[in-house]
Amino acid sequence: MILSFAKILAILKKEFIQLKRDRATAAMVIFIPLIQLLLFGYAINNDPKHLNTVVLSEDNSIFSRNFVVGLKNSEYFHVAGEIKSDAEGRKLLQKGDVQFVVTIPGNFSRDLIRRRVPSVLIEADAADPVTAAGAVGAAREILTSALARDLSGVLSFLRNDNLLPANVIIHKLYNPEGFTNYNVIPGLIGALLTLMGIMVTALSLTRERERGTMENMLAMPVKPMEVMLGKIIPHIIIGYIQAAIIVAAAKFLFTIPLAGSSFLLAIAMMMFIICNLALGLAVSTIAKNQMQSLQIAMFIFLPSLMLSGFMFPFYGMPSWAQMIGSCFPMTYFVRITRGIMLKGSNFSEMWQNFWALLLFMCIVTGIAAKLYKKTLD
Amino acid sequence: MSYAIDVRNLTKKIKNNAIVDHINIRVQRGKIYGFLGPNGSGKTTTMRMLCGLLSSDDGEGHCLGFDFKKESDKIKSQVGYMTQKFSFWEDLTIRENLEFTVKMFQKDNIEKRVRKSLEKAGLTSRAEQLAGTLSGGWKQRLALTACLIHEPKLLLLDEPTAGVDPKARKAFWEDIRNFADSGFTVLVSTHYTDEAERCDKIIYIAYGSIMAEGTVSEIMCGFSSMEDSFIYYTDNSLRNKL
Numbered sequence: 202m203i204l205s206f207a208k209i210l211a212i213l214k215k216e217f218i219q220l221k222r223d224r225a226t227a228a229m230v231i232f233i234p235l236i237q238l239l240l241f242g243y244a245i246n247n248d249p250k251h252l253n254t255v256v257l258s259e260d261n262s263i264f265s266r267n268f269v270v271g272l273k274n275s276e277y278f279h280v281a282g283e284i285k286s287d288a289e290g291r292k293l294l295q296k297g298d299v300q301f302v303v304t305i306p307g308n309f310s311r312d313l314i315r316r317r318v319p320s321v322l323i324e325a326d327a328a329d330p331v332t333a334a335g336a337v338g339a340a341r342e343i344l345t346s347a348l349a350r351d352l353s354g355v356l357s358f359l360r361n362d363n364l365l366p367a368n369v370i371i372h373k374l375y376n377p378e379g380f381t382n383y384n385v386i387p388g389l390i391g392a393l394l395t396l397m398g399i400m401v402t403a404l405s406l407t408r409e410r411e412r413g414t415m416e417n418m419l420a421m422p423v424k425p426m427e428v429m430l431g432k433i434i435p436h437i438i439i440g441y442i443q444a445a446i447i448v449a450a451a452k453f454l455f456t457i458p459l460a461g462s463s464f465l466l467a468i469a470m471m472m473f474i475i476c477n478l479a480l481g482l483a484v485s486t487i488a489k490n491q492m493q494s495l496q497i498a499m500f501i502f503l504p505s506l507m508l509s510g511f512m513f514p515f516y517g518m519p520s521w522a523q524m525i526g527s528c529f530p531m532t533y534f535v536r537i538t539r540g541i542m543l544k545g546s547n548f549s550e551m552w553q554n555f556w557a558l559l560l561f562m563c564i565v566t567g568i569a570a571k572l573y574k575k576t577l578d
Numbered sequence: 579m580s581y582a583i584d585v586r587n588l589t590k591k592i593k594n595n596a597i598v599d600h601i602n603i604r605v606q607r608g609k610i611y612g613f614l615g616p617n618g619s620g621k622t623t624t625m626r627m628l629c630g631l632l633s634s635d636d637g638e639g640h641c642l643g644f645d646f647k648k649e650s651d652k653i654k655s656q657v658g659y660m661t662q663k664f665s666f667w668e669d670l671t672i673r674e675n676l677e678f679t680v681k682m683f684q685k686d687n688i689e690k691r692v693r694k695s696l697e698k699a700g701l702t703s704r705a706e707q708l709a710g711t712l713s714g715g716w717k718q719r720l721a722l723t724a725c726l727i728h729e730p731k732l733l734l735l736d737e738p739t740a741g742v743d744p745k746a747r748k749a750f751w752e753d754i755r756n757f758a759d760s761g762f763t764v765l766v767s768t769h770y771t772d773e774a775e776r777c778d779k780i781i782y783i784a785y786g787s788i789m790a791e792g793t794v795s796e797i798m799c800g801f802s803s804m805e806d807s808f809i810y811y812t813d814n815s816l817r818n819k820l
Contacts, residue, residue: 211681215670222669222708417665419631421682422655577631 204430208423212431216405220435226401234393234443238386238450251279252332253516254301257290258283262310264351268321271347272303277339279516290324294374296550297536300326300516301336313348313367320368327373328543329384332514341369375543386451387538388511390444391473391531395505396498397443398477399484402436403494406485416577425573433478440474441467451542460545466538472558473534475566482569505531530561582607582732582763583628585639585646590623590632597623599786600636605765610758612777613767616812620786621767622662625734628765629657642731655683658725662736664717668710672701672720675709676727683728691727699723715746722753733757735766739773751776771804782811 220227254272258265273280281299284290290302304322312319323340325333348366375383409415418428448466451457459466480501488494506512508526515526515536526532533554540546540554548555583605590598598620605611613621626632628641630650638645644652666675676692685691696702699719704712709720718738725733733754739747751773754764758778766777774780780797782790789811790797794804801807 205684207684208682211678215667215674215678218674219667219669412668413661413663413665414667416631416661418682420629420654420657420659420661421679422651422684423682424651576633577626578633 204424204427208427209431209434212423212428213434216432216435220439230397230401230439230443231446233397234446235450237389237393238447238454250276250517252277252301252336252514253281253299254278254303255282255284255290255293255299256280256303256305257285257287258305259307260305260309264310264313264348265305267347267351268305268344269303271343272340275339275343277335278303292550294324294326295540295544295546297326297540297544300329300332300514303340309367316366318366318368320370322370322372324372324374326375328375328539329514332517333371333373337369337371340371341365344369383455383457383543384539385511386447386455386457387542388509388535390447390470390538391509391534392506392511393443393447394440394470394474394534395477395531396502398436398440398474399481399498399501400495401439402432402478402481403484403488403498404491405432405436406482407488407491407494410485411490419575419577425575426570429482429570429573433475433482436478436481437471437474440478441470444470448542457542459542461541461547463541465548466541469534469537469541469555469558472555472562473530476530476558476562479562479565479569483565483572486569486572486574501529505529508532509535511535530558530565533557533561580607581605581640583639583641583765585628585637585641587637588624588627588634588639589636590620590627591635596786598627601783601786601788603628603781603788605763606779607763608758608761609778610754610764610766610776612774612780613765613783614769614774614780614808615767615783615789619784621783622736624783625659625736625765625767628653629659629734630654631659655728656731657734658728658730658732659734660721660725660736660738662740664721666709666717666721666724669708671706671708672696672712673705675720676724679724679727685728695723695727714741715743718742718746718750722750726757731762733762733764733766735764737767737769739768739770747773771808774804782808784812 256269256272258269269280272278278301284293284302287304290304293299294302302324304324306319306322309319309321321340321344323336325336327333344367345365352366409418448459452459481498484494484497488497504525508518508522509515509529509531510526511531515523515532518526536554537551540551581604583603586602587600588598588603589596589600601624603624615621623632627634628646630646630653634647638647640646641653642656646653667678670678673692673696676695677688680688680691696705701719701723704716709717712720722738735754739750742750754766758764768774775794777794779793780791781788782797797807798804801810
């Protein structure tokens with residue numbers, strides 16, 4: 202199939218002229234990101250549970266083992282396994298596979314017996330500060346109750362009602378000050394691109410159908426792929442403008458660091474924008490009018506928002522919700538933006554998410570191309 | 579004699595209900611064919627199938643020498659199809675609409691072509707006006723101009739003069755007569771009997787079937803007016819169906 206560049210360009214130009222004359226939409230493109238940014242800049246409180254945790258235990262004693270059992274039995278932590286080194290823990294945190302690495306130092310039981318008040322170290326992925334904040338309290342509670350049981354009988358002399366026998370120290374990584382908007386704003390890019398991408402494309406195509414101009418366009422010798430490209434390209438550009446607004450606002454308004462490669466971020470955005478535009482195209486082929494396409498767009502947008510890890514920590518959701526969440530490209534995109542903007546992650550640490558996005562992009566584009574009708578039937 | 583349209587057994591079904599039921603259409607080159615019939619008789623559906631806008635459920639044949647089922651892209655590039663409802667972009671200006679159309683048909687000399695068309699249609703002074711702000715008559719003028727801008731060999735006009743004043747209608751018919759006289763073909767659907775009388779041949783369609791076909795005098799034979807014949811064929815078809 203040979204596509205005509207001139208025809209695509211003609212459609213593209215027409216779209217831009219129409220957008221320019223449609224003041225309301227043009228304003229929406231600029232102001233929605235800004236308004237959302239200010240609204241979402243504040244925390245959404247929640248109560249996370251079963252957060253992935255790995256344990257690095259250098260002290261093999263009854264005390265440390267009981268503490269780990271305590272962690273396992275708790276609702277807050279989900280002990281995914283034990284690791285052997287510090288570096289391994291860092292890597293898991295960086296990739297976002299675990300939220301916490303609990304380290305029990307080698308001298309833990311010795312110091313405990315000598316009443317030196319040993320400490321357990323928790324390294325937390327504080328990109329989501331709400332999650333991290335709860336961890337300290339929960340861990341201290343678990344440690345105290347685990348030791349209380351063990352420090353009985355002949356060891357009861359170690360108990361001191363005024364002083365805890367051991368301490369919990371937390372290291373907040375990636376977002377030491379615990380700003381919630383650190384976590385929200387990178388995710389917001391995903392939310393906005395989803396909303397605008399699906400909605401604007403779906404509307405622009407159903408509008409043509411509703412007004413009858415689609416009939417005119419179909420009567421012209423133009424290939425469906427040319428129409429699709431002509432419709433999609435302007436919105437890729439718009440998507441980038443919106444993303445740029447948010448990234449700029451994040452940097453200058455909320456002083457969020459852009460720790461990783463902005464080039465990698467731009468590539469992820471391209472893939473994600475195409476995913477959403479293709480979704481929008483697919484929606485437009487199903488919807489009979491603009492109202493319907495708006496409703497279907499919302500039907501996709503809301504669960505993306507709720508289940509992608511944007512609103513609630515992904516691994517804190519029940520497994521069925523995680524399963525549904527995995528079906529939305531936004532889930533992977535939010536991980537990528539958080540990884541790049543907050544943790545400075547590189548491609549090798551996030552390739553699974555990129556792979557998932559690529560897969561989505563191909564499948565959704567294929568479906569949209571298949572559903573796109575050449576005739577009025 | 580060569581035919582611009584030569585299609586047999588053309589059929590369109592919607593849920594087993596035949597909207598167009600095995601009709602045969604032959605249209606000679608260089609003639610104006612009037613397509614008459616009550617509302618819902620299948621005129622629009624037939625036209626849409628001929629230019630590849632709708633798929634057909636049965637039938638075979640040719641349109642401008644191309645297989646109408648398989649070569650709809652080639653047909654589209656040589657057909658000017660004017661929709662019943664104004665279907666150009668209301669938020670584009672007249673000039674932008676024409677430019678877009680030329681580009682879609684991949685014709686060269688875009689600027690010259692648009693300028694000439696504007697002049698011919700008397701639209702030059704309004705070229706920068708948004709199409710949505712035009713009155714009904716001017717909209718129809720724009721639609722016809724856009725349909726002709728790529729020099730089609732066949733015009734399919736779906737009730738082109740509905741809601742247009744008599745003066746504009748007269749000018750419109752002069753235009754399509756000129757078009758036919760230069761060897762091209764027109765199939766035009768209409769409800770106006772005075773317009774039907776201007777056609778070289780008439781095809782009566784009702785309930786998805788062709789009721790009568792012929793020149794104006796053939797059709798009028800035995801009737802005092804075009805209206806009478808129209809009503810007769812429509813009623814007759816209903817009787818046959820029942």
